[in-house]
Amino acid sequence: MLSHARAVHSLSFARSSADGPKLESPPSPAGATEPSEGGNREVCGIIGYIGEREAVPILLEGLRRLEYRGYDSAGLAVQTGRGIVTRKLGGRVEGLATHLTRLPVHGTAGIAHTRWATHGAPTERNAHPHVDCQGQVALVHNGIIENSEALRAALERSGHRFYTETDTETLAHLIEEASGETLEARVIAALEHVEGTYGLAVISADEPDKIVVARRGSPVLLGIGNREFFVASDASAVLEHTRSVVYLDDGDVAVLTPRGYHVLDHDSQIQSRAVDAISWDLEALELGGYSHFMLKEIREQPETVQQTLRGRLLVDGYARLNGLNLPAEECTAIRRIVILACGTSWHAALVGRYLIEELARIPVVVEYASEYRHRTQLEVPGTLAIAISQSGETADTLEAMRVATKAGCRVLGIVNVVGSTIARQADGGIYLHAGPEIGVASTKAFTSQIVALALLALYLGRQRELSEDVARDLACRLSQLPDLIARTLELEPQILTIAERYAEAANVLYLGRGVNFPVALEGALKLKEISYIHAEGYPAAEMKHGPIALINPDMAVVCVAPHDDVYHKVVTNMQEVKARGGQIIAVTTAGRASVGGLAAHELRVPSTSPLLSPVLTVIPLQLLAYHIAVLRGCDVDRPRNLAKSVTVE
Numbered sequence: 001m002l003s004h005a006r007a008v009h010s011l012s013f014a015r016s017s018a019d020g021p022k023l024e025s026p027p028s029p030a031g032a033t034e035p036s037e038g039g040n041r042e043v044c045g046i047i048g049y050i051g052e053r054e055a056v057p058i059l060l061e062g063l064r065r066l067e068y069r070g071y072d073s074a075g076l077a078v079q080t081g082r083g084i085v086t087r088k089l090g091g092r093v094e095g096l097a098t099h100l101t102r103l104p105v106h107g108t109a110g111i112a113h114t115r116w117a118t119h120g121a122p123t124e125r126n127a128h129p130h131v132d133c134q135g136q137v138a139l140v141h142n143g144i145i146e147n148s149e150a151l152r153a154a155l156e157r158s159g160h161r162f163y164t165e166t167d168t169e170t171l172a173h174l175i176e177e178a179s180g181e182t183l184e185a186r187v188i189a190a191l192e193h194v195e196g197t198y199g200l201a202v203i204s205a206d207e208p209d210k211i212v213v214a215r216r217g218s219p220v221l222l223g224i225g226n227r228e229f230f231v232a233s234d235a236s237a238v239l240e241h242t243r244s245v246v247y248l249d250d251g252d253v254a255v256l257t258p259r260g261y262h263v264l265d266h267d268s269q270i271q272s273r274a275v276d277a278i279s280w281d282l283e284a285l286e287l288g289g290y291s292h293f294m295l296k297e298i299r300e301q302p303e304t305v306q307q308t309l310r311g312r313l314l315v316d317g318y319a320r321l322n323g324l325n326l327p328a329e330e331c332t333a334i335r336r337i338v339i340l341a342c343g344t345s346w347h348a349a350l351v352g353r354y355l356i357e358e359l360a361r362i363p364v365v366v367e368y369a370s371e372y373r374h375r376t377q378l379e380v381p382g383t384l385a386i387a388i389s390q391s392g393e394t395a396d397t398l399e400a401m402r403v404a405t406k407a408g409c410r411v412l413g414i415v416n417v418v419g420s421t422i423a424r425q426a427d428g429g430i431y432l433h434a435g436p437e438i439g440v441a442s443t444k445a446f447t448s449q450i451v452a453l454a455l456l457a458l459y460l461g462r463q464r465e466l467s468e469d470v471a472r473d474l475a476c477r478l479s480q481l482p483d484l485i486a487r488t489l490e491l492e493p494q495i496l497t498i499a500e501r502y503a504e505a506a507n508v509l510y511l512g513r514g515v516n517f518p519v520a521l522e523g524a525l526k527l528k529e530i531s532y533i534h535a536e537g538y539p540a541a542e543m544k545h546g547p548i549a550l551i552n553p554d555m556a557v558v559c560v561a562p563h564d565d566v567y568h569k570v571v572t573n574m575q576e577v578k579a580r581g582g583q584i585i586a587v588t589t590a591g592r593a594s595v596g597g598l599a600a601h602e603l604r605v606p607s608t609s610p611l612l613s614p615v616l617t618v619i620p621l622q623l624l625a626y627h628i629a630v631l632r633g634c635d636v637d638r639p640r641n642l643a644k645s646v647t648v649e
């Protein structure tokens with residue numbers, strides 16, 4: 001049986017020492033913090049600065065780097081020496097920057113925010129920072145104050161005037177109302193009344209040399225510079241200035257001044273927190289000559305998959321996954337695996353199911369985290385839960401993890417963002433090491449997630465009954481993937497021609513079968529989210545149970561059909577499409593039979609193990625979606641209504 005004890009251990013998620021220097025330091029011990037209940041957190045970015053330099057350029061640059069997290073309004077507040085001045089606007093950060101050139105603000109301490117609205121329309125009025133009645137306190141907030149209505153009513157009864165429709169404004173009035181000799185004492189007192197989640201940065205005109213920061217359920221880190229300090233919701237906002245960061249734990253309150261920082265717990269006792277180093281370079285956050293992050297990230301995949309693999313494959317087919325915290329005897333006791341994820345990560349999970357069932361012979365169910373969390377969970381003893389998330393912050397996935405934990409499961413995380421909430425709350429796991437993914441549409445995380453799942457399947461398989469021969473072969477195929485991805489990317493000119501042909505399509509159907517059915521789902525998701533063309537992914541054989549009625553000469557049908565044991569079946573499905581006049585774009589295997597007679601366009605990817613083929617077949621679909629969206633004039637990196645990490649339920 002799996003041990004259900006919640007061990008207090010270091011969640012290393014790390015590479016083995018054989019990899020040379022660790023690319024990242026481990027997050028704080030799992031279990032060191034109480035998970036906060038309720039997963040709602042507004043999807044936004046926070047940056048704050050205190051030091052000797054002008055704050056506004058630093059805040060604006062930080063906001064630009066955070067804009068992928070939310071981009072419907074932005075604002076900042078600065079200590080000017082004559083009180084706090086705020087500037088905010090609906091719309092993008094560039095609008096705020098222009099506004100500030102007309103109405104400049106000077107000072108060496110300030111806080112800023114970019115927002116994706118949950119409570120209240122994305123107007124100037126509702127944009128952060130929010131202030132108290134006297135404009136003495138200003139704050140920026142990620143998260144949701146769940147009891148804001150009750151708090152607001154009580155505060156209004158005691159004479160506070162509200163200016164916005166947001167839950168966040170409540171916090172400014174609560175701090176105004178709170179008693180205490182210092183700003184941090186008032187923040188701690190105010191937060192005692194609050195239900196919900198927050199990543200918070202507060203300034204007060206009474207104490208101009210101070211930023212107070214608090215965290216519960218929404219990520220916050222401190223950037224440690226030389227006589228200057230930062231607060232941010234995301235490491236990307238501070239990397240330009242420092243690599244040294246402190247990831248705050250839930251319940252922490254931190255105080256930043258130009259001279260230093262300290263972290264307090266609920267009882268105002270000073271706590272020590274580790275200083276971690278950010279492992280990636282500034283170039284990872286730059287476009288580097290590309291027109292969009294999405295294209296950069298698609299083209300990075302040979303390197304990012306290599307990074308996911310590095311140091312983890314052993315010659316005898318074993319995978320070395322030191323961060324799993326899953327001893328051999330526990331591997332053999334696993335009876336069932338449940339994978340929890342959303343969106344693209346859910347599609348990777350579906351591929352993972354094939355990998356784990358085939359290689360490790362453990363039954364797998366894949367659940368939408370948002371559905372799983374609302375059902376009564378009757379997990380059988382020996383169930384291992386795996387949460388997959390690029391950002392490590394998706395609210396539904398976090399909540400589903402908690403449900404799985406309560407149901408007695410050990411929970412692993414497959415996560416890209418180091419130090420993220422999911423990574424910290426899992427019992428162990430695998431980091432993708434794919435570097436920051438800035439494009440809102442996930443691409444490189446998907447291929448790295450599949451590779452991480454393949455490594456996990458190998459690891460579990462070798463602890464169970466997987467033969468060394470089969471494992472060695474798969475390990476060899478895995479190690480070839482970076483080169484094969486590079487060759488697949490050479491299809492781009494052909495894909496551009498196809499994109500030109502279908503850029504005005506109204507509907508596109510994506511069909512796939514077996515391990516490539518999730519690729520059909522992922523191809524359809526990529527197209528719809530960035531080009532706004534209606535697209536659906538379907539299991540190829542299910543088409544005849546309904547969707548076939550849609551096929552006519554205007555319908556483009558993307559068929560994912562690499563040469564595997566269901567290839568001939570998918571070819572039959574293609575014939576059914578062709579017979580009804582549908583336009584087929586086929587993704588097949590190079591060097592094998594062509595479907596040139598059936599398909600209007602054929603994209604031939606290199607041959608690999610059928611189980612790993614999704615890593616290659618998805619790449620033409622990512623590029624197709626990208627080029628169609630660009631041709632349609634869509635804002636590829638910031639698709640409408642979307643944000644990079646969905647921290648609301």
Ligand code: F6R
Binds near residue numbers: 343441646
């Ligand atoms: C689609 C996309 C989303 C995410 C989903 C889960 O391109 O990016 O569907 O995959 O929001 O996000 P993570 O993986 O961060 O939990």
